[in-house]
Amino acid sequence: SRPVESLEILGAPNAATIVLVRLLEAGGLDTAAPGATFRLWRDTDELRAGLVSGRSRLITTPTHVPANLANRGMPLRLLCILSMGHLSIVTADDGIRSFADLRGKPVVGFFRNDMPDLVFRAIAKREGIDPDRDIALTYVQTPMEAAQMLAAGRAATAILSEPPATAAIMMAQQQGRTLRRAVSLQEAWGRHFGQPRIPMAGVALHRSLIDDSPEILAALRAGLPGARDWVLADRKGAAALAEQRMQMRPAVFERSLDHLHIDVAPARAMKGELETFYKAILDLSPDALGGRLPDGAFYLDM
Amino acid sequence: MLRFEDVTLRYDDGPVLAGFDLAVAPGELVVLLGPSGCGKTSLLRLACGLAAPSSGRVVNGFGRTAVVFQEPRLLPWWPALDNVAFALAAQGVTRATARHRARALLDRFGFTDADTRKRPAALSGGMQSRVAIARALVVRPDLVLMDEPFAALDVGLRRDLQDLVRAAVTETGLAALFVTHDVTEAVRLADRLVVLSARPARIVHDERNQPRDEPAAMFRAAAALLDRPVVRAALLAPAAG
Amino acid sequence: MLRFEDVTLRYDDGPVLAGFDLAVAPGELVVLLGPSGCGKTSLLRLACGLAAPSSGRVVNGFGRTAVVFQEPRLLPWWPALDNVAFALAAQGVTRATARHRARALLDRFGFTDADTRKRPAALSGGMQSRVAIARALVVRPDLVLMDEPFAALDVGLRRDLQDLVRAAVTETGLAALFVTHDVTEAVRLADRLVVLSARPARIVHDERNQPRDEPAAMFRAAAALLDRPVVRAALLAPAAG
Amino acid sequence: MPMVVARGAWGLLGLAGLGLAWQLGHDALGPFVLPSPAETVERLWALIVTGQAGPALAVTGVNAIGGFLVGALLGAALGVTAGLLTPLGATLRPVLTVMLGVPPIAWVVLALLWFGPRGLAPAFTVSITVLPIVFSAAFQGILARDQKLSEMARVVGASPLLSFRMLLLPQLLDPLLPALATALAFSWKVGVMAEVLGGGTGIGGMIATERAHLDLAGTMAWILLVVALLLVCDGLLLAPMRRFLRTRRPAPAAG
């Protein structure tokens, strides 16, 4: 098979994407996909357009998206997990120390009915809390608005992802206000679902890319672990790369690295945890995954 | 009393009136004759306050002033009846009374009931003029400014309406400033005949007149008027040099 | 040749013309007289194709037909000159020639150079009429339909323009269908006098006429016309029962 | 009456053409770009019979129509006033242009703070969008009014109210109609988008959820509902204006 020409990699606007960016930057895909480019997607519309047009067949993404698309008939495969969860409850309220303390408190959420919201609800359910009754939960569209409201002191508590959580804390600091991560949703998840981590984001490919160019799969398998190691070792270098390729603030990126739980774990090996995650979602909202678990072929090995 | 006192009015391209004086008393019908474009309409606009003099004063001491514009200026969305009733509504007359009085006057002006329900676009030119005249007269004004009001009417209607206006002047003390190009109409109606020069309008001739009705006398008076050299110069000058 | 053949025209409220026949030949000036609202304008609209008969036929065999509407219908955005030149531009005349010819004609109609540059809103009523007349005549039409064209003009201008039209008819073979309420104008101009009844318009009188110019003869002819009982009934009937 | 029927038939023809284009687009591009019309209608039907559509529609309807009415009334009143008072008009015109041109992200947080995430933020956004559209048409309509008729009304001594009813309003209908049609369409669109962006409830919230689920047919079903409602509103709110204009316009003479 010939090398793939003009491959456009679409990266989720998630800090863990840096691993794939590093691989590309270090030349890890030069032989298999010469001239490959990288771009962030901000919206699943872009993702769909990229996948349908065949321009973008290699992506980083929240792990429920490829499962959903696969169930709806688009042949996607999950290669590996990049992030083991990056959600936390950030608050200015000293009274909040654990998940259970959220009872009766006003909390701002984002991406209503989407994955972060469903994770929060799954945990709440296991905690015996009905989020719609026991918590004064309101929503904004994006984590940026939630962070903004926290930093402005217009909200006391919010569910946040990274790096907005770090950004909110740093901004509040500049204004002399203290925000802190009161609850790690990963740990809360661990108490109820086994492991204190959530396989939240990963690398996925379109099957046609695997068919056209097994070399790419091989290059990814070979290169990703090293890229992860580089990111974790050279934090400054990673931050600079994030600024350059993903338009992220280096200072924020560097400080949020501790909360990103970056890893490279083969999807096949993670199948059990992924299915736990998927089931939790299916329990709450079957449509969010297209109604069922993805079949076995969905999980690739490294 | 309507009084022009040393009035000047200028447009971008110069004056139309300069040092103009004129007065109209109650119960007086003043006819203005003058060549096209000399400033007659401008004069009426000053009289009703739609234009302000560049210098001098226009004093209108009459209570209610009505205007018949040179064009009908009807409201195209509403039937003839409502166009006439509009003037009464503006005076605070109730809707029912307004429509009743409007219908009565239009009837006198030769409108059938069906005609009063037509919108202006479905009226003939002369019918539109009549609606405009009715709109002015229906409020029983104290002063009426009429700009070639009967130009679009047939001989019969014209005579009827002339008589109507003349009667109002004689009997109810209506004052009228009346612009026309028809010299026989002028001598038939006027208490006073004022002939204007070409722009800027000056009064070149001003005479008391006895309104009259027999055709022969009318034509004689008209001929006599046109025989005066100043009037002849004003009204019968060739258009282009 | 313009020919109405058994023409009927009805609006929502009934016919304005019923079984109407009339013909206008080249070099002939036909004057239509009739009471306001009888259907004269409707007749001209049929002649120029703006309305279609409800039944019967209207045949217009003339090459170029021009119309002077009862209202000026000027384009308010453009100066007088361009309004006249518009008719020439529509005939494919180049811009320079069109403006030249338009200016020449407006000059004959008493317009100064400054006047030709005014937009309609800055023209007096009579000046607007003159622009509309110029727009019709500037294309040297074969047939001209004129709807009370001189109603807003002073005595002098009216005579000048009457002469101009009369000369075109006599000298260049222009055909004209001419609506007026002015009986002296009618007898001064017409080759043929047609008097219409009230709506629906029927021809109640139709006579050959010798155009004439001396005032006395004109007035005599006008008086004679109005003395005929049918004409009297049509034109001098009281407006309201 | 036959004219009205004919007009309706032509309109249906246009909509049918749109449906055909949709079907062709689906056939050519597949369900991940455009779900099929049939499936979408089926889903819409399900939304209606399961009673999901009703409550969402009530929320969005209040946002869209309420926001539209407030914005249109304020815009028309302001536009008429500004048209009659030259300095006010000159002052307001650029302000309203800015109002129209500022992307909602500039004040989405502001709106959230003022009106709360579940409150009137979408209705506010709708009003803010509608107001300048209607303002600008009313303003221009007043500038373009027939001065001869205004002079006549002045000479006749008509009160501002009488003049407004008899001459200004009829003249305003022509310029206002397209602006109101535009504004009404935007009301639904902007209201729904504000609900999507603001994490609100209503149809926008439903669409956000369907989108999060990557459920295209579901998304389109809600959009179809919005469009149907828009057409109904257009018919109910603007048709009387259209009829007035059609019947009162000096038509070319009959015959």
Added chain:
Amino acid sequence: MPMVVARGAWGLLGLAGLGLAWQLGHDALGPFVLPSPAETVERLWALIVTGQAGPALAVTGVNAIGGFLVGALLGAALGVTAGLLTPLGATLRPVLTVMLGVPPIAWVVLALLWFGPRGLAPAFTVSITVLPIVFSAAFQGILARDQKLSEMARVVGASPLLSFRMLLLPQLLDPLLPALATALAFSWKVGVMAEVLGGGTGIGGMIATERAHLDLAGTMAWILLVVALLLVCDGLLLAPMRRFLRTRRPAPAAG
């Protein structure tokens, strides 16, 4: 000339009022809700002198103005044609209402497929928005035209082109002007929002990045730039139309 100056002065007064409201909002709500005007202007200045503004502006300018011109021309042409041909008008009106009312999420993937994410997708979105706005105004403008003048033109034998130039176009300016002003403002707004959502470059991309950084002053600086450009475009593209209308309108007589 003095009239023009006065008009400009009033306009500046209006904008100054807007600036004042902004300052007051900042004072009341703090920098995380509304950054201060001074800081925003400073940031904007920095964007300009560091040369960041230029390239982004070029991209967005092409999207907004290009999309506007295409949409406005097509919309006007279609509207005029539909106004002259009754069945076409009746067919198109609901179609264009739908076009206006369908939220972009319904076809954004289509646009991205056809025009590419970095390509003309935002321009396409702008055109789709502008077209029906202008259509509806042109359509209504034609319906409202003075039939007496059209009859005159017909009798005179004027060609459609001559009639269009001498009578239709001048009559269309009045209804078109507010629609074009609305459409132009939407062009910038919609273009920027499409870039924000569609992952485009240009000012929208910059705003998305600043937002991801939670940099409000930066976000506002870009928005301020957009608004300034909108006002400039409005001045350049629409001012000649306004002037024509002001000078050619039969004003109440002088004196």
